[in-house]
Amino acid sequence: MTFKFEIYNTVLILVILLCLFFVFFQNHAIISGKATSVFATSNVSVQNYLSIALCTNLSTGILFGDVATLPAININATHNYDGTSTGSTFCVNVSLDSNTAIDLCSKANTHLTSPSLDTIGLANETYSNSTSTDATLPALGSDVSLTTSYVKSGDAIAAGGLNYYRFWLDIPAAQPSGDYNNTVYFKGVTTTLACGS
Amino acid sequence: MIEKKVVKNLKIFSLALALILIVLPFVSAGVGISWDKETSLIPENTKTCLTYKVYNPWPEDSTVEIALSDNLMEIVSYIQSESVFVPKDTSSKNAIPIEFCFKTPNVYEKDCFLFNKLLCKQDCIENMRIYEGEVEVLEVGDQVKGSGAGGSATAVSVSAPLRVKVQCVAHTRNYSLIYILIAVAAGIFLIINLIQRRKKKDKSKVRK
Numbered sequence: 001m002t003f004k005f006e007i008y009n010t011v012l013i014l015v016i017l018l019c020l021f022f023v024f025f026q027n028h029a030i031i032s033g034k035a036t037s038v039f040a041t042s043n044v045s046v047q048n049y050l051s052i053a054l055c056t057n058l059s060t061g062i063l064f065g066d067v068a069t070l071p072a073i074n075i076n077a078t079h080n081y082d083g084t085s086t087g088s089t090f091c092v093n094v095s096l097d098s099n100t101a102i103d104l105c106s107k108a109n110t111h112l113t114s115p116s117l118d119t120i121g122l123a124n125e126t127y128s129n130s131t132s133t134d135a136t137l138p139a140l141g142s143d144v145s146l147t148t149s150y151v152k153s154g155d156a157i158a159a160g161g162l163n164y165y166r167f168w169l170d171i172p173a174a175q176p177s178g179d180y181n182n183t184v185y186f187k188g189v190t191t192t193l194a195c196g197s
Numbered sequence: 198m199i200e201k202k203v204v205k206n207l208k209i210f211s212l213a214l215a216l217i218l219i220v221l222p223f224v225s226a227g228v229g230i231s232w233d234k235e236t237s238l239i240p241e242n243t244k245t246c247l248t249y250k251v252y253n254p255w256p257e258d259s260t261v262e263i264a265l266s267d268n269l270m271e272i273v274s275y276i277q278s279e280s281v282f283v284p285k286d287t288s289s290k291n292a293i294p295i296e297f298c299f300k301t302p303n304v305y306e307k308d309c310f311l312f313n314k315l316l317c318k319q320d321c322i323e324n325m326r327i328y329e330g331e332v333e334v335l336e337v338g339d340q341v342k343g344s345g346a347g348g349s350a351t352a353v354s355v356s357a358p359l360r361v362k363v364q365c366v367a368h369t370r371n372y373s374l375i376y377i378l379i380a381v382a383a384g385i386f387l388i389i390n391l392i393q394r395r396k397k398k399d400k401s402k403v404r405k
Contacts, residue, residue, distance in 0.1 A: 048231070052355055066347075196266050
């Protein structure tokens with residue numbers, strides 16, 4: 001009887017040891033053909049950097065002033081024509097401390113919205129852009145509406161370059177009175193890349 | 198004669214000032230981003246950190262925040278979102294590093310025996326999953342600039358592309374759990390045996 005006990009216990013101990021061995025083997029198995037190799041590291045780091053800033057008149061906002069008569073078509077933003085040679089002073093500046101040409105993207109967060117939640121649709125807020133400015137550029141004829149997704153609004157502007165904007169607003173006849181606001185975003189990306197979300 | 202000279206100097210000064218104002222339009226606080234990595238190969242279910250640098254070569258201080266595009270947000274578990282102050286005239290050479298960390302999800306199918314989680318093996322026969330998006334640095338100094346009198350406030354940002362390739366790590370089925378369960382069961386039987394044996398010994402001693 002005692003002998004049977006001993007065998008039984010020995011088998012159990014063997015099973016425990018075998019299981020522990022398998023656990024170790026499964027998780028730390030090292031099968032090596034003793035192959036060795038020698039390597040040298042080759043390394044190169046490609047750095048990209050870009051920086052933009054809004055010109056002061058753009059950073060203070062795009063304002064259309066008071067509108068008394070409706071409907072109103074192509075209302076000029078305040079700084080559309082107040083530069084030299086009646087050029088625009090709405091601009092985005094690409095820093096000289098950039099090593100890549102930049103595409104500019106712009107979008108609005110929402111429709112122009114009043115505190116009482118009346119809206120002027122984004123289709124009515126349009127802009128045009130150009131890398132130079134005078135009485136005609138950026139041109140009203142090539143204006144496009146702002147959207148809530150980023151859209152390219154300046155292509156391959158070199159370091160140290162400027163991109164000028166003009167903004168216009170249409171207000172329908174039946175628009176309720178009030179102050180309407182939204183936010184327009186300007187984003188710089190490496191040229192040829194998509195604007196992203 | 199002297200008056201004429203003063204007037205002439207004033208004219209030259211005014212002209213130079215006008216030229217400077219025309220050539221160099223005033224700029225607000227700006228934002229810059231510097232990066233040296235656009236693709237990252239990371240095993241699934243692994244936490245990793247990436248560093249981007251921000252700078253501000255413009256003549257006004259700025260405060261910036263780092264953000265990820267929506268399609269990258271689905272694999273991000275943590276991102277440092279505090280605002281970072283970037284002093285004016287910080288060149289790209291002196292850019293300030295901002296680190297953000299994220300954990301890649303389990304995206305590849307596993308062949309599991311138990312509860313879809315235990316005793317799994319992974320063959321990695323699927324195509325590599327790639328998440329493409331961008332790291333965006335936003336200037337948040339005066340956040341919403343503009344008047345309350347109607348119109349659009351403006352904000353500025355720059356972005357760098359980022360592609361996260363999630364690597365599948367192939368492995369065979371791991372039977373460790375079964376081995377451990379067998380070892381525990383054997384251990385329990387062993388203890389029961391030893392206890393029973395001691396009890397029998399004690400009983401036989403009492404009889405004697």
